[in-house]
Amino acid sequence: MATSTAHNVNLEAAMVLTPPPLADYLVVAPLAIGFVFGALCLMTRKNIDRQPYIAISGLVLMLLADIGLFWHVLQNGTVVMTMGRWLPPFGITFVADMLGATFALVAGIVGLAGGVYALEDVDRTGRRYGFYPFLLLMLSGVTAAFLTGDIFNLYVWFEVLLIGSFGLLVLGSEREQLDGATKYALLNLIATTLFLLAVAYMYGMFGTLNMADISRKAAGLRDTGPLFTIAALFLFAFAMKAAAFPVNFWLPASYHTPRIVVSGLFAGLLTKVGVYALLRIFLTLFDVERDALAGTIAIVAVATMVLGAMGALAQNDIRRLLGYLVISGIGMMLAGLALGSQTGLSGAVFYAAHSMVVMTALYFLAGMIGERMNGFALNEAGGLYSRVPWLAAIALILFLSVSGLPPFSGLWPKAFLVKASLDVGAWWLAFSILLTGLLTTIAVGRTFAFAFWRESTRETDDTDTTRPTNGGRAVAGSLIALTLLSVAVGIYPEPVIRVTDRIASELLTSGSYVDAVFPAEEPMVEEPSADEGEAQE
Amino acid sequence: METAMAVLTGLFFATSFYLMLSRHIIRILLGVTILGNAVNLTIFTTGRITREIPPIIPDDAVMPIEAIANPLPQALVLTAIVISFSFFAFLLVLVFRSYQELGTDDTDEMRDAEPRDEPAPPLGY
Numbered sequence: 174m175a176t177s178t179a180h181n182v183n184l185e186a187a188m189v190l191t192p193p194p195l196a197d198y199l200v201v202a203p204l205a206i207g208f209v210f211g212a213l214c215l216m217t218r219k220n221i222d223r224q225p226y227i228a229i230s231g232l233v234l235m236l237l238a239d240i241g242l243f244w245h246v247l248q249n250g251t252v253v254m255t256m257g258r259w260l261p262p263f264g265i266t267f268v269a270d271m272l273g274a275t276f277a278l279v280a281g282i283v284g285l286a287g288g289v290y291a292l293e294d295v296d297r298t299g300r301r302y303g304f305y306p307f308l309l310l311m312l313s314g315v316t317a318a319f320l321t322g323d324i325f326n327l328y329v330w331f332e333v334l335l336i337g338s339f340g341l342l343v344l345g346s347e348r349e350q351l352d353g354a355t356k357y358a359l360l361n362l363i364a365t366t367l368f369l370l371a372v373a374y375m376y377g378m379f380g381t382l383n384m385a386d387i388s389r390k391a392a393g394l395r396d397t398g399p400l401f402t403i404a405a406l407f408l409f410a411f412a413m414k415a416a417a418f419p420v421n422f423w424l425p426a427s428y429h430t431p432r433i434v435v436s437g438l439f440a441g442l443l444t445k446v447g448v449y450a451l452l453r454i455f456l457t458l459f460d461v462e463r464d465a466l467a468g469t470i471a472i473v474a475v476a477t478m479v480l481g482a483m484g485a486l487a488q489n490d491i492r493r494l495l496g497y498l499v500i501s502g503i504g505m506m507l508a509g510l511a512l513g514s515q516t517g518l519s520g521a522v523f524y525a526a527h528s529m530v531v532m533t534a535l536y537f538l539a540g541m542i543g544e545r546m547n548g549f550a551l552n553e554a555g556g557l558y559s560r561v562p563w564l565a566a567i568a569l570i571l572f573l574s575v576s577g578l579p580p581f582s583g584l585w586p587k588a589f590l591v592k593a594s595l596d597v598g599a600w601w602l603a604f605s606i607l608l609t610g611l612l613t614t615i616a617v618g619r620t621f622a623f624a625f626w627r628e629s630t631r632e633t634d635d636t637d638t639t640r641p642t643n644g645g646r647a648v649a650g651s652l653i654a655l656t657l658l659s660v661a662v663g664i665y666p667e668p669v670i671r672v673t674d675r676i677a678s679e680l681l682t683s684g685s686y687v688d689a690v691f692p693a694e695e696p697m698v699e700e701p702s703a704d705e706g707e708a709q710e
Numbered sequence: 711m712e713t714a715m716a717v718l719t720g721l722f723f724a725t726s727f728y729l730m731l732s733r734h735i736i737r738i739l740l741g742v743t744i745l746g747n748a749v750n751l752t753i754f755t756t757g758r759i760t761r762e763i764p765p766i767i768p769d770d771a772v773m774p775i776e777a778i779a780n781p782l783p784q785a786l787v788l789t790a791i792v793i794s795f796s797f798f799a800f801l802l803v804l805v806f807r808s809y810q811e812l813g814t815d816d817t818d819e820m821r822d823a824e825p826r827d828e829p830a831p832p833l834g835y
Contacts, residue, residue, distance in 0.1 A: 356820075551832060
């Protein structure tokens with residue numbers, strides 16, 4: 174690249190010369206809004222009465238931008254934008270395909286629900302410690318991780334969402350929180366560092382960090398390079414982020430310690446980023462390596478889902494029980510990744526979206542149960558059915574939904590996954606999925622029996638039969654909204670299935686991702702070494 | 711040169727894994743920090759170590775006139791250093807706070823979030 178002395182450089186080879194259409198700016202709109210409003214919340218952190226309004230309007234705008242982006246991608250296919258006018262692979266590319274746009278949309282829904290729930294759940298002290306800025310920045314990090322098309326940039330977003338989650342986790346600094354946060358922080362930091370290590374090896378091999386560029390160069394390097402090693406490293410790092418067995422122990426140690434709204438947001442958003450990254454890496458970049466690792470992923474998936482459900486059975490604290498159910502759900506998604514077929518991937522993505530909504534709602538529900546029982550211990554629970562019948566109805570819906578029973582949203586993805594397993598003769602995988610469903614039903618059914626049906630064990634202190642504070646409209650409203658979403662998807666799943674089917678077929682033809690980033694078939698001068706400059710920073 | 715760097719990086723990794731196997735949080739923290747540095751060295755090495763001039767283009771040229779060093783690994787390492795340093799600062803405070811609060815830095819004794827005597831769930835009404 175150094176010998177030419179021609180002075181009139183052809184800019185067309187390196188830069189975008191026509192400005193992108195206005196609609197394409199939707200790719201960066203959600204995170205731009207998130208960061209701007211996060212900064213505004215930070216500036217108004219002294220004025221904690223006004224801060225929630227700013228935060229909620231920011232979350233609403235983010236959700237609108239997510240909806241707009243989703244609609245744009247649904248109509249016009251993958252949208253690509255490269256920063257700083259550089260053509261890919263030189264600039265940092267943002268790519269919104271159906272997978273990323275769908276995850277970003279569900280994250281937006283969960284984020285808004287969390288923000289509304291927090292209006293009453295997070296008190297003034299929590300706001301003063303900066304709940305809303307952390308929430309907005311973490312949500313921006315999550316959304317950006319779903320939309321970036323650059324592997325190093327993905328690492329940066331992982332760290333952004335991680336530091337936001339640290340802030341939320343230690344909010345209040347109680348003993349339990351500090352204990353949980355120490356383990357969460359150290360193990361997650363190790364996971365992202367290992368992810369960075371995999372990125373380093375990949376950069377040494379490919380000389381590029383653009384995911385589409387890596388995808389199209391992978392075929393040529395497969396014979397000579399240790400791609401399998403790199404893929405295995407990615408699997409380990411992201412499995413740790415996603416809390417897959419045997420690297421899941423940070424999750425039950427920490428997810429029950431913060432405020433309940435934070436637990437709900439973590440359950441809905443964070444582990445799913447790991448799942449998203451696994452889908453992206455193993456289907457868009459390393460599809461051949463995925464086939465080779467499919468057996469390992471399947472074993473991990475089975476262990477994660479079954480042991481997660483068994484862990485849930487052994488818990489007395491409702492929040493810890495839910496933590497194990499989060500892990501169990503991760504196993505389901507990994508099963509879809511291991512199958513790697515159209516039906517399996519469609520089921521995995523559907524399950525991820527279902528899990529984001531339902532797990533968040535379940536934590537919100539646990540918060541309401543805990544508030545009415547003055548604690549989360551099952552052996553002291555009871556009497557809620559007679560006191561708050563509507564909450565019992567919602568609990569029943571969510572419990573059936575998380576176990577995958579009809580007519581709620583958990584049924585369809587599980588049906589897809591079982592069918593996909595039987596299609597390839599993996600009866601043991603189908604059996605594990607159904608067994609997990611049974612164990613989950615027992616665990617949540619027992620929770621329902623103890624917390625709602627059983628007569629109250631404490632006859633005397635029936636203190637809060639009426640709502641203690643603020644009417645509880647925001648708390649109940651966000652919980653009911655998420656529950657209705659699960660019911661609606663369960664009764665009328667066709668639109669969602671169409672979307673997830675399209676995601677699965679897009680993932681299975683990794684060429685579509687590459688073609689979107691590199692539209693014209695231009696002969697690029699390439700040498701497979703590391704000194705191909707890429708304008709980073 | 712790459713060989714020497716590879717050996718050095720390997721030593722870094724070995725040290726960090728040894729430290730992370732400890733039960734004491736402060737050693738784990740040091741291990742994580744060394745792990746971050748080991749990864750930074752890896753990025754630097756995988757970017758190929760060459761003796762070239764810095765990537766600066768003279769005023770009267772539009773592209774480098776001779777072979778230049780690869781600037782990208784340095785940008786990556788710089789980003790990673792900033793991130794790992796800020797995380798180290800946060801973790802140091804977090805670990806110190808939990809040491810103050812819990813009175814121990816032994817992970818076996820840190821059982822506040824997962825108490826040993828947590829009762830089993832009720833088996834019947």
